[in-house]
Amino acid sequence: xxxxxxxxxxxxxxxxxxxxxxxxxxxxxxxxxxxxxxxxxxxxxxxxxxxxxxxxxxxxxxxxxxxxxxxxxxxxxxxxxxxxxxxxxxxxxxxxxxxxxxxxxxxxxxxxxxxxxxxxxxxxxxxxxxxxxxxxxxxxxxxxxxxxxxxxxxxxxxxxxxxxxxxxxxxxxxxxxxxxx
Numbered sequence: 001x002x003x004x005x006x007x008x009x010x011x012x013x014x015x016x017x018x019x020x021x022x023x024x025x026x027x028x029x030x031x032x033x034x035x036x037x038x039x040x041x042x043x044x045x046x047x048x049x050x051x052x053x054x055x056x057x058x059x060x061x062x063x064x065x066x067x068x069x070x071x072x073x074x075x076x077x078x079x080x081x082x083x084x085x086x087x088x089x090x091x092x093x094x095x096x097x098x099x100x101x102x103x104x105x106x107x108x109x110x111x112x113x114x115x116x117x118x119x120x121x122x123x124x125x126x127x128x129x130x131x132x133x134x135x136x137x138x139x140x141x142x143x144x145x146x147x148x149x150x151x152x153x154x155x156x157x158x159x160x161x162x163x164x165x166x167x168x169x170x171x172x173x174x175x176x177x178x179x180x181x
Contacts, residue, residue, distance in 0.1 A: 025080040034113040046179040062089040070098030073129040102130040110138040133167040
């Protein structure tokens with residue numbers, strides 16, 4: 001839920017939030033983030049591990065970061081998101097504060113409180129910012145919605161027991177159901 005709209009917030013407000021408050025700054029508005037569930041955290045950890053190991057095993061140059069990791073999508077002063085998983089292949093986008101610009105791949109794990117944000121608001125943000133691949137992992141519906149923005153605006157939907165080809169890596173396939181065993 002957004003905080004009361006009293007004004008337009010900036011990166012200064014975002015970076016000065018108390019350490020115990022998690023929020024995202026989207027189009028000048030701060031949105032509180034609810035604490036994640038155990039399944040949410042398990043999926044974040046497993047996806048991070050698989051992507052990180054793939055990069056290491058193949059001598060890749062991309063970097064993968066789990067939440068909390070600040071992403072200033074348009075390198076402006078009004079939008080900082082914290083995707084559950086961010087894969088960045090351009091080292092020039094990485095700073096001490098996070099990522100300045102669009103990651104190559106973003107994965108969001110849907111929580112009851114983030115459903116509309118992940119499927120609508122962030123989908124639009126990521127598409128417009130130049131993210132190449134966006135996965136919306138929905139544990140409640142046991143499905144993954146995958147966008148390959150460079151190829152097509154229409155999503156592909158896969159059930160948790162379906163092997164999913166990672167678009168930015170031709171030789172990596174992930175099956176969500178395997179991550180929850």
